[in-house]
Amino acid sequence: MKVDLHNHTPLCKHAVDEPREYVLAAIKADSSYFGFSDHAPMKFDEAYRMSFDEMEIYEREILALKDEFKDKIEILLGYEVDFLEGFMDDRVLSRKVDYLIGSVHFINGWGFDNPEFIGEYKNKDIDKIWQDYFYCIEKMAKCTKFDILGHLDLIKVFKFMPKKDVRLIAKEALNAIKRANLTVEINAAGFRKPVAEQYPSNLLLEELVARDISITFGSDAHAKDQVGLNGQKCEDIAKKFGFSKCVCFKNRDKFTVEF
Numbered sequence: 001m002k003v004d005l006h007n008h009t010p011l012c013k014h015a016v017d018e019p020r021e022y023v024l025a026a027i028k029a030d031s032s033y034f035g036f037s038d039h040a041p042m043k044f045d046e047a048y049r050m051s052f053d054e055m056e057i058y059e060r061e062i063l064a065l066k067d068e069f070k071d072k073i074e075i076l077l078g079y080e081v082d083f084l085e086g087f088m089d090d091r092v093l094s095r096k097v098d099y100l101i102g103s104v105h106f107i108n109g110w111g112f113d114n115p116e117f118i119g120e121y122k123n124k125d126i127d128k129i130w131q132d133y134f135y136c137i138e139k140m141a142k143c144t145k146f147d148i149l150g151h152l153d154l155i156k157v158f159k160f161m162p163k164k165d166v167r168l169i170a171k172e173a174l175n176a177i178k179r180a181n182l183t184v185e186i187n188a189a190g191f192r193k194p195v196a197e198q199y200p201s202n203l204l205l206e207e208l209v210a211r212d213i214s215i216t217f218g219s220d221a222h223a224k225d226q227v228g229l230n231g232q233k234c235e236d237i238a239k240k241f242g243f244s245k246c247v248c249f250k251n252r253d254k255f256t257v258e259f
Contacts, residue, residue, distance in 0.1 A: 001231035002259040003248050005035035005076065006101060006150065006185055006218025011050040011058050012039040015222035022227050023065050027073050029228030033248050033257065035076035036062045037101045037218075040092040044084055045111065052091060059095075076249065080150060082106065083140035093145055099249035101185070101218075102146030104136045104154065113157045121160050127169070130155055130162040134173040141176035147249055148216060149177060151187040151199035159195045166203055174204075178211045183247045183254070186238055188230040189220035198234050205241050214247045214254075235259050 007022055008015040019036060026034040038058060039049035050058060059077060066075035076098040081088060083104050093100070107129070111117050121129065133155040141149065153166070162169060177184065187199040200208070208215065217234055221227045238246070238259070245256045 001029065001031055001188075001217045001219065001228055001235060003033045003217050003246050003257050004029075004031045004219050004228065004231065005033070005078065005099065005148065005216055005248070006037050006080065006187060007035065007221045007227065008080075009036060009038045009058065009061075011054050012048060012222075013050075014048055017224040019061055019065060021224040022221060023069055023073065023075065025221075025224045025227035027069070029231060031073060031228065033074045033076060034227075035078050035098065035218075035249075037078035037080045037099070040079040040081045040089075042082060042084065042087045042089055042092070044082070044087045045106070052089075055091070055095070059097075078249075081146065083136060083143070085139075088145070096251075098251060099147040100145065100252075101148040101150045102140050102143075102182075103150035104133060104140060107132050107136060113154055118158055121158065126160055127162050127164045129160070130164070130166070130169050134170045137170070138173040138176045141173065141180045141182055144180055147183060147252060147254075149182045149184045150218075151189065151220070152184050153200045153204055156195045156199075156201070157190070157193050166201065167207055170204060170207065174207050174211060174213070178213055183214045183216050184208055185216050185218045186234045187218045187220050188234050189218075189226075191230040191233070192226070198230070198237060202237070202241075205237070209241050209243075215243055216247045217259075
């Protein structure tokens with residue numbers, strides 16, 4: 001991936017390897033822009049994210065890497081923030097960063113992408129789950145706090161697919177994304193999950209094209225060997241849909257990059 005903006009560090013408590021190793025892997029993968037966007041702190045599900053006290057440590061380390069590797073690769077600083085009303089914190093949202101990724105990992109407190117809670121899918125109507133998920137995506141887009149929308153259809157992670165056409169389920173969310181001028185990432189992590197495809201699906205990529213919604217890319221790496229993994233595949237898919245440029249960010253400002 002020439003642009004790879006979604007990557008983690010051990011501070012989130014569920015990633016391994018040191019950030020410097022991620023950078024070396026990104027250089028090896030021929031990335032030009034490599035962003036860290038670790039899970040931002042909040043007073044919810046604290047076992048899977050850094051603490052507020054660790055934000056300075058995180059930012060200091062990434063900025064040191066930015067300086068160390070400035071002649072080889074552009075390192076960018078961001079956070080991935082869970083869209084959770086009542087828990088998003090201005091201490092995160094006001095940080096001086098290059099970008100913020102907004103993501104939905106919870107529906108009414110249920111961590112639907114966590115294997116620990118996979119049994120909950122059996123207790124609900126699958127179309128209702130998908131509708132609730134995309135309602136959260138719609139609300140996140142409308143809140144206008146973020147630059148990038150993370151893994152747009154993460155709800156498919158375990159391959160529990162809706163009976164209803166996903167384009168209809170996602171329609172209002174996609175319209176809100178367009179109105180908010182959000183960028184949607186093509187996220188390679190789906191290839192490592194049971195669904196075995198990128199986020200978002202080809203059907204939703206068609207909808208992005210129809211609405212002229214910009215894209216970017218992310219490995220969503222939680223280990224050094226995941227950096228750039230299936231990145232070329234994601235770029236090839238994007239090109240198949242007519243994309244030749246993606247968006248990158250610096251100091252919350254967009255610029256485009258050919259890939």
